[in-house]
Amino acid sequence: MRKMTQRTVAVVNLSLLEHNIRNIRSRLNDNVEIMAVLKGDGYGHGEKGIYPTLKKCGVERYAVAVWEEGASLREAGAVEPILLLGDTCDGQLENLIKYNLTPTIFSVDTAEKLNLLAKWSGVIQPINIKIDTGMSRIGFPADDSAIEPIKKISEMSNLKITGAFTHFSRADEKDGESATFQYNKYLEMVEKLEQAGVSIPSKHIANSPAILLRPETQLDAVRAGDILFGLCPIDEEDWEKEDLRQIISWYTYVVMIKEVPIGTEVGYGGTFVTERPTKIATIPVGFADGYSRRLSNIGKVKINGKEAPIIGRICMDQFMVDVTDIDNVKRGDTVALLDEDLSVLWMADLLETNVDEIVCGISKRVPRIYE
Numbered sequence: 001m002r003k004m005t006q007r008t009v010a011v012v013n014l015s016l017l018e019h020n021i022r023n024i025r026s027r028l029n030d031n032v033e034i035m036a037v038l039k040g041d042g043y044g045h046g047e048k049g050i051y052p053t054l055k056k057c058g059v060e061r062y063a064v065a066v067w068e069e070g071a072s073l074r075e076a077g078a079v080e081p082i083l084l085l086g087d088t089c090d091g092q093l094e095n096l097i098k099y100n101l102t103p104t105i106f107s108v109d110t111a112e113k114l115n116l117l118a119k120w121s122g123v124i125q126p127i128n129i130k131i132d133t134g135m136s137r138i139g140f141p142a143d144d145s146a147i148e149p150i151k152k153i154s155e156m157s158n159l160k161i162t163g164a165f166t167h168f169s170r171a172d173e174k175d176g177e178s179a180t181f182q183y184n185k186y187l188e189m190v191e192k193l194e195q196a197g198v199s200i201p202s203k204h205i206a207n208s209p210a211i212l213l214r215p216e217t218q219l220d221a222v223r224a225g226d227i228l229f230g231l232c233p234i235d236e237e238d239w240e241k242e243d244l245r246q247i248i249s250w251y252t253y254v255v256m257i258k259e260v261p262i263g264t265e266v267g268y269g270g271t272f273v274t275e276r277p278t279k280i281a282t283i284p285v286g287f288a289d290g291y292s293r294r295l296s297n298i299g300k301v302k303i304n305g306k307e308a309p310i311i312g313r314i315c316m317d318q319f320m321v322d323v324t325d326i327d328n329v330k331r332g333d334t335v336a337l338l339d340e341d342l343s344v345l346w347m348a349d350l351l352e353t354n355v356d357e358i359v360c361g362i363s364k365r366v367p368r369i370y371e
Contacts, residue, residue, distance in 0.1 A: 009366065012045050035059075036224055039085060063223055067084060097121050112156070126162040131190075161198065164190060165204045186203075206222040246343055246344055254282070254332060257281055271312060280320050280323070281329055321335075
């Protein structure tokens with residue numbers, strides 16, 4: 001257990017990140033590139049902090065959600081292609097050119113505006129075409145109605161299509177029926193586009209669950225998000241066999257110990273009342289740090305290697321745990337909020353959410369430490 005020298009830290013293990021990258025590469029066919037998906041500030045791990053390790057490991061491409069994340073990655077020294085998976089509003093299209101970012105295009109109108117900006121700037125702007133094969137989110141429909149609009153975009157003087165992609169909505173399902181349908185629909189659409197004279201240099205569809213379960217969908221690149229960080233995107237029993245390791249842990253310390261009698265209310269609203277003489281430890285983290293209020297009265301932490309249940313409501317900046325059954329707890333003792341035992345997956349299951357919400361929810365006021 002680490003010695004705490006500040007209020008709270010999230011520790012990112014770069015050696016485990018390297019382990020996960022090797023694991024992913026071992027699954028790929030020759031010449032298939034890894035596109036590291038770093039949206040949500042690298043799934044809460046801090047894209048600037050993990051980029052040097054990704055670069056050292058030879059990751060060829062990156063993807064983020066919004067242009068601000070792409071700009072941040074450029075400021076961290078990234079020179080590789082960076083794909084924006086989400087939309088960029090019209091008033092910010094110039095930032096795509098400024099930071100050499102590759103936007104996702106799914107309308108002629110946006111393409112025309114970007115083409116004009118690129119012409120004024122004297123650049124050829126890379127773009128990716130998004131095809132909707134069943135997610136019903138953004139993207140051109142995967143049918144003949146999209147052929148002419150995409151062809152029109154391909155003929156714009158200052159735009160260059162560098163790839164086309166779609167996104168699986170149910171790649172984690174074991175039977176694979178939905179994923180197979182989307183995959184075939186995507187390939188059919190790309191073939192029609194190429195027959196119409198639209199060049200698609202790079203094709204990519206496989207996300208994290210597909211990398212694990214659908215090797216036939218690798219194509220030119222795979223988009224690795226969850227699995228880079230050791231976050232489970234598939235059935236939990238199958239996940240245990242994959243040897244992908246959670247790379248983030250979260251620590252804080254004990255602020256105060258007090259002993260209270262039977263019948264003592266704890267926290268806002270008195271939602272917990274002691275049923276025995278109780279030793280309470282106060283912890284200096286709360287929902288402003290991203291430690292969910294829904295953990296009130298159901299969560300637990302680890303102190304001196306033993307579990308301590310949360311009692312009372314999580315406050316904005318503090319919460320309380322019962323340490324009656326743990327010997328010698330004192331101010332300054334390290335508290336594990338997330339680690340190998342109290343995993344991100346464990347917390348996600350407890351809160352009936354997914355792993356991404358847990359790590360992306362750790363707030364900016366929690367420093368990230370890279371080791």
